[in-house]
Amino acid sequence: MKTGKFLSIIALLGFSVSVMATSVPEDKIDTLRLAPINVEPTPPAMQAVINTDVKQVRNYPMQPPVIPHKIDGYQIDLKVNKCMQCHARTSTGHSQAPMVSVTHYMDRENNFLADLSPRRYFCTQCHAPQLDAKLLVENDFVDIDHLIKANAVKH
């Protein structure tokens, strides 16, 4: 038993030494922060959220549409869901906002509920307002429509 413990301690020590030896090179650490790990860079100025009220095209049919307006201070907690002041079925008359689609009233067995489904309650889990910021990471997503069109040209 005692030797077992001793051996595992040795193994652990050896492992941690090997981790230190193969640590990530410095220029690979500062990927997104754009500064060495021991330096606190001045954060960039906060960007204003796009508030044009123009709906954006979805990249695929099941995508949660991005929010075309600002949502500063909109309270979403157990007490109240501010988004539903405009997006609930009964509110769209006065707000002229699109109603949350029927999927927001469905539970995972596809039963329709009378009220918002709990799994769709916290809107900002899936929907986000947008910034007019430059991409930090290259995105090579291609819309399926482009693929189809590209194929159509070849024929």
Next chain:
Amino acid sequence: MLAKLFDQLKLVWKVLRRPSVHYSLGFLTIGGFIAGIMFWGGFNTALELTNREEFCIGCHEMENNVYQELQTTIHFSNRSGVRATCPDCHVPHNWTDKIARKMQASKEVWGKVFGTINTREKFEAKRRHLAENEWNRLKANDSLECRNCHNFDYMDFTRQSKRASQMHSTSLASGEKTCIDCHKGIAHQLPDMAGVEGF
């Protein structure tokens, strides 16, 4: 003892009733006028003192709950640097309204003594009730306090977002709705809104 006091009061009354021999009528009127101003001014100063934010957040009930929440909103810090303080939204600037509100405020001193909201839990439990008092007040005075700073006549719809101008040029312009109908929770967190119109 009581009889003696009564006698003294009688004497004072007699002096007061006697026509003035030593002071001219002019002195009395002008003196009275000045005294009146001083009294009125003092009263006003006392009101001004209780009309400052430091006074409001002197009570931990106000400081720990609503004041903390206010600090994260646009009415605390914004690009224009205009700051809305508690009395800007909660005590009417108009003189008569001011006094009426102060009389109601005595209820708050009562609440302080008996601790109706002296913990966060008690505050949250009572919050819907307190908020409703404020909504009713703002609804009744057509959101007077908001309009002290935000004047509808000078709103430039072309500079507002589409959602805002759409609403302001219809329901607000027609007088069908007032600011507080649409802008609840602009300065503090909202209570449980179940059953509130529009939610």
